[in-house]
Amino acid sequence: MSTSTLTHMLQTDSDSLLQEWLTEQLQATTLRRDLLNEADLRRDSQIFLNALTQAVQVSPALDIDGAQWQEIKAVLAALSRNRATYGFTSSEVATFVFSLKQPLFQRIAAALKESPQKLQSELWSVTVLLDQLGLYTLEVYQRSREDIILRQRQELLELSTPVVKVWDGVVALPLIGTLDSERTQVVMESLLQRIVETESTIAIIDITGVPTVDTLVAQHLLRTVAAARLMGADCIISGIRPQIAQTIVHLGIDLSGVTTKASFADAIALALTRSGFQVTRQVSRARTP
Amino acid sequence: MERIPILKLGDCLIISLQIDLHDRLALAMQDDLANMVIETGARGVLIDISGLDMVDSFIGRILGNIATLCRVLDAETVIVGMQPAVAITLVELGVTWDNVRTALNVERGMAFLRLHLDASQAMQTAPEETHDDADAGD
Numbered sequence: 408m409s410t411s412t413l414t415h416m417l418q419t420d421s422d423s424l425l426q427e428w429l430t431e432q433l434q435a436t437t438l439r440r441d442l443l444n445e446a447d448l449r450r451d452s453q454i455f456l457n458a459l460t461q462a463v464q465v466s467p468a469l470d471i472d473g474a475q476w477q478e479i480k481a482v483l484a485a486l487s488r489n490r491a492t493y494g495f496t497s498s499e500v501a502t503f504v505f506s507l508k509q510p511l512f513q514r515i516a517a518a519l520k521e522s523p524q525k526l527q528s529e530l531w532s533v534t535v536l537l538d539q540l541g542l543y544t545l546e547v548y549q550r551s552r553e554d555i556i557l558r559q560r561q562e563l564l565e566l567s568t569p570v571v572k573v574w575d576g577v578v579a580l581p582l583i584g585t586l587d588s589e590r591t592q593v594v595m596e597s598l599l600q601r602i603v604e605t606e607s608t609i610a611i612i613d614i615t616g617v618p619t620v621d622t623l624v625a626q627h628l629l630r631t632v633a634a635a636r637l638m639g640a641d642c643i644i645s646g647i648r649p650q651i652a653q654t655i656v657h658l659g660i661d662l663s664g665v666t667t668k669a670s671f672a673d674a675i676a677l678a679l680t681r682s683g684f685q686v687t688r689q690v691s692r693a694r695t696p
Numbered sequence: 697m698e699r700i701p702i703l704k705l706g707d708c709l710i711i712s713l714q715i716d717l718h719d720r721l722a723l724a725m726q727d728d729l730a731n732m733v734i735e736t737g738a739r740g741v742l743i744d745i746s747g748l749d750m751v752d753s754f755i756g757r758i759l760g761n762i763a764t765l766c767r768v769l770d771a772e773t774v775i776v777g778m779q780p781a782v783a784i785t786l787v788e789l790g791v792t793w794d795n796v797r798t799a800l801n802v803e804r805g806m807a808f809l810r811l812h813l814d815a816s817q818a819m820q821t822a823p824e825e826t827h828d829d830a831d832a833g834d
Contacts, residue, residue, distance in 0.1 A: 599780030634783040639798035
C-alpha cells in the first residue's frame, strides 16, 4: 500500500492543512481547554505533521511497524503519556489523530476528483494509516495509565506496612487493609528485617485494621509467624474482633500454635511480661485529680 | 575435602557457617557433629547461620535433622542468626522445624543454652522437684 497523493500533499500544502486541522480540533467537543491551550495544541500538531511528512517521504509503505515510523510513534507516545498524566480521557487523546481525517480526506477528494477508483484506494490507505496511529496512541495512553496505577499501588503497599518498635526487644506491626499474597510478602520482609535490626524477640501483629480474615489471609499470617519463629522471634497476633474470631472458628483455622490476644494492649502487656519488664503505677500520682 | 570447623566451648559445641553449604559438606558436617557430641559429651550445640544467604530444601532438612540428632544424644541445639530471606525461603519450602530452637544472634543463643543447661542440671540434682520450665517440655 502506498499513497503518493498524501506524500505530495504533505510536502506542498502542509501549512493550510495544519490550519484546518487545528480548526477541526478546536471545534471538537472533546477538546479540553482547561488542560490545553491553543499554542500547545499548535505545537503538538506541527510536530506530528512534520514527523508524518518525514515518514511518508522516506518510504511510501504505510505499515507503521517500519523503521521510518519510529519517530512519529515516539512523538505520539510522548504526547499520549503527557496527556494521560494531565487527566485526559482516552477519546480525547485519540481525537488528536482521528481529527486529521476530515481535512486530509477533503484534500484528497479534491485532488483526485477525476479518478474515483484511485480516490477510493487512496482514502482507504490513509484511513488505515491514521487508524493505526490512533490505536497506537490509545495503547500508549492505556499503558501509561496502567503505569500510574501500578506506581500508586506500590506506594500504597509501602505506606501500609510500618513496623513500630514498641519497647526494647518488642516490635509491632499494625496491619490495615486486606492481605493478599504480594502484600504479605512485603509485610513479611519488612517485619523480619526490623526484627534483625532491632534484635527483637517478640513481634506483635495487630489485625484490628484487617476487614476480613479468610483461609488465605490466615495462611499468610501463619507463614509470617513461622518465618519469625525460624529467626528466633515469637509472634503475638492481636486485635482479633468478635466477628473475625467467629469466622476463624467457622473456617476451622488452627491458630493453636500462635499466641493470640484480643487487644493490642493485652499483647503489649504479655510482651513486656515475657521480656521481664514490669509495669507499675505510682499510687500517689494516680490519686491526684 | 573441606570441612566445617566445630569449636568446643565448655560443654557446648559451636559451628559458624561462613560459606554456602553444598550437600556433601552438609552431610559431612552432620557426621562430624554427631561424632564430636559423643566424644566431648557436649550438652549444647549452637549453629550460627548468619553467613548463610541461600538455602534449599535439602539444607533445611539437614539442619532440622542435626537438631533432632543432637537431641537424641542429649545435647540441646539452637540455630541462630537466620537471615530474613532464608527464613522466608524455608517457610515457602514448608520447613517448619517444630522441635528446633532458634535465636536472633549468638549472644541470645548462648544465653538460652546456658539457661537450659543450668535448668537441666538443677533437675538432675533434685529430680523429685517438679519443674514448670517450658524449655524442658520441648
